[in-house]
Amino acid sequence: MSVEPLLAKDLRWVVCPVCHQSLEREGDIITCNGCRRRYPIVDGIPVLLADRALI
Numbered sequence: 001m002s003v004e005p006l007l008a009k010d011l012r013w014v015v016c017p018v019c020h021q022s023l024e025r026e027g028d029i030i031t032c033n034g035c036r037r038r039y040p041i042v043d044g045i046p047v048l049l050a051d052r053a054l055i
Ligand SMILES: [Zn+2]
Pocket: 016, 017, 018, 019, 020, 021, 032, 033, 034, 035, 036, 037
């Protein structure tokens, strides 16, 4: 058993840091189902920071 980092595939318990709605992965982008902000995935790790959102 190894402890894996937060991977892009594991989004079911991750919510948008801005509006707390669910997220949906589209390639290397994660799109919020609420406010439609778009977050990048860097090296397989979602960067879910409001000030990093691509909008
Ligand atoms: Zn949102």
